Amino acid sequence: MKLNQILSSFFFICAIGGYSLLAAEKATINNLNLGYALVMEPTDSLAMIKKQIGAFAKKKEYNKAILYSKKLLDQAQKLADSSTIANAYWRQGFYFKKINQLDSAFYYFNQAYILNLSINDSIAIGDRLLDMSNIQKSLGDFNGGMITAIDGLTYVEPTNEVEVIIGLHQTISVSQKELGNYNEALRWNEKIFTLLKKKPTSKIAESSSYIIMTTRANILASQKKYQESILILDSIANKTLGKNDLEYARAICNKGHFMWLENASNAESEALLLASLAIREKQNSATGLISSTIHLAEFYFNKDKKKALSYAEQAFENALKIKNDVALLEALDLILPLKHALGVDATTDAILYSKTQNNLEKTKQAIRAIYAATKYDNEQLEKENLKLGAEIAIREKQTILAFSSAAFALCLIGFIVYYKNQQKKRERLEQGYKTELRLAKKIHDELGNDIHYLMAKIEQEDESNASVKNTTLLQNLDHIYRRIRDISKEFTPINTGDSYGDDFAALIKSYGSNTTKIITKELPLDFWNAVPKQTKIELFRVVQELLTNMKKHSQASFVAITCAKQKNVYTVKYVDNGVGFNPNEHSSGLGLKNAENRMQAIRGNIIFEPKPSEGVSATITFSI
The missing domain is CATH 1.20.5 (Single alpha-helices involved in coiled-coils or other helix-helix interfaces)
Structure with missing residues (x-):
């Protein structure tokens, strides 16, 4: 090919290369209102409506139970019966949770919580906050769930409502474990056993002791104390054998998984996992089946990838059936690398992963917003009450004015130096x-x-003599x-003005090709407005470094980049399905060091989660 043709091609290539949750909830409620108009009978008593709700719930006709709970609410409002109004809100939340519409469930639990606050029913307040924290925990919002549960304890700890207190302790313990705070998780778990010793006849001791014991076993396993964990699970298995199949299946499933974690060659692990799966298939427990198939997919991941993929896809189907986004992502986390290893196209799965992750994040944020607004209103009311009493102490505060002035001066000096x-x-x-x-x-x-x-100049030479x-x-x-x-x-130079978002998106898309699909999402026009100029530059360069590294080394067939913000904290998530790398062998890599140094310069953070042969995940966070 002649040189001018090469250059023409080169320049041509360079030129070419150069619904919301609230709306969904409103639609759901409007649909229910249509059905509600058909069931409303103004002469029905509150007791009769409650009886009808119970009958529908017994038959698992939860949509009808929701309709009649709304009917109960309207009748109670006409009678100004605050207790029944709160109960009607709770019932709607309870049955929405049964059909896995968690945002709507959280909304109605919150409505009941607000009403319980107005009538100062501490036990009911704690109970509703327990319901709400459990929803946050099930969505993977462990920080939010823990905060809500701790708020609940402030209301019920002075009471004798042991069941609610233990439920809140359980939520906090599980959340601490999932956040990696294992000692704290054990401390809160131990509090439950202390309460049970004081109240051995409480209902929680009979109905949920196995769950609490399983939580302790899981925490110990997370600390790699597998033998201590297995002893607890053996105790549960011995007590439930032939009496409670679901708890027995849970115990042997966890035991098989922990034995495999301790020793991947343990022959007993596979038998226990398969035995648990058989029981859960017989019981048709969707959540149990997800747990069993996920653990089996992990067990076979390095031994038989086809079998591992089959179990991961079973987990995926059950997650779809019960509309559980967290379980869906857990299954896809296995499906994507397995399909990549087997040479199976996973583009649709990758797109679904990104979409599910975004939907889950929106649900978390919407739920946080609901509770945050309620909490703010409550705190403002408390502040107004305190303000009335604060006027009496004005003279006493005057004596510390000089100290306040001195502290202010010191802070000002510190700020100037900073x-x-x-x-x-x-x-x-x-x-x-x-x-x-x-x-x-x-x-x-x-x-x-x-x-x-x-x-x-070389091109001008006689081509016939070119060697x-x-x-x-x-x-x-x-x-x-x-x-x-x-x-x-x-x-x-990077444009940090109004077009920064477009340039940032263009940067990401420019690394796509026929062999590498880049997945991202469109952001609001004002998404980057509050970010300082210097931070925009550093972030742009870090993402550019990640994509360049991917292009050179990873052999990835897809890359997903998502951006999210919560208050003043921004998070950029990068995931690819490339060859990955061993962090112990690349700890001093120049590209990674550059990215880390740039994030440190803006008081941000970048965490790499590389897995050899399974791709790279990087999480960038910074505050403004």
Whole structure:
């Protein structure tokens, strides 16, 4: 191919390369209102309506139970019966949870909580906060669930309502375990056993002791104390054998999984996992089947990938059946690398993963917003009451005015020092960028033009006398020229103004190709408005570094990048299905070090979760 054809192709390639939750809930409620109009009979007593609700619930006709719970609410409101109004809200929340519409369930539990606050029913308040925290926990919002549960304890700890207190302790213990705080998880779990010793006849001791014991076994296993964990599970299995099949299946499933974690060659693990699955299939327990098939997929992951994929897909189907997004993501976390390893196209699964993850995040945020607004209103009411009493103590506060002034002065001085240091840091970083730009321009304008000139000169020579060596030389020179143009592109100034979001999205999409699919989502126009200029630059470069590294080394067939923000905290999640790497062998890699240094410069953080042969996951977080 002639040189001018090569260059024409090169420049052409360069040119080419260069519903919300509230709406959904409203629709659901409107549909229920249509049905409600058909069941409303104003003469029905509250007791009669409750009886009808119970009959529907017994037959698992939960949609009808929701309709009649709304009917109960309207009748109770006409009678101004606060207790029944709260009960009607709770019933709607309970049955929405039964059909796995967790956002609607949380909304109605919250409505009941608000009414219980107004009538100062501490036990009911704690009970509703327990319902709400359990929904947050089931969605994977462990921080939010723990905060809600702790709020609930402030209301019920002074009472003798042991069942509610233990339920709140259980939620906190599980949340701490999932957050990796194992000692704290054990501490809260131990509190439950202390309460049970004081109240051995409580209902919780009879109905939920196995769950509490299983939680303790899970925490110990997370600490790699497998033998202690297995002893607890053996105790549960011995007590439930022939008496409670579901609890027995749970115990032997966990035991088989922990034995495998301790020793992947343990022959008993497979038998226990399969025995548990058989029981759960007989009982038709969807949640139990998800747990069994997930553990079996993990067990066979490195032994028989086809069998592992089969179990992972069974978990996926059951997760779809009960509309459990958390379980769906857990199944897809196994399906994607397994299909990649088996050479099966996983594009649809990758898109579903991104969509499910986004929907789950929206649900978490919507639920947090519901409770945060209620909590704020309650705190404002408390503040107004306190303000009336605070007026009496004004004179006493005057005595500390001098100390407050001194503290303010010290804070002001500290702020000024901090601001000056930050200003110097920004100046140093900006100087570094200017140096990079000068270097890039020099390489492009001088060295690049010289090489281009040399290429043109060689092209003028008689092609009939050109040797293979000259052809190779031309190809190498062309390669060098491409690299120089890439350097110039890499250090191009970044627009941090209104078009930053478009440029950021264009950067991500530019790394896509026929062999690599890039998945991201469209962000609101004002998503990046509050982010400082320097932070935008550093984030842009870090994402560019990740994508460049992916392009060079990972052999990934898909990449997913999602951006989210909560208050003043921004999170950028990067996932690919490439070859991954061993962090122990690449701990000093220049690209990774550059990314870490850039995030440290803006007081941010980047966490890599590489798995050899399974891809790379990186989580970027920073605050503004």
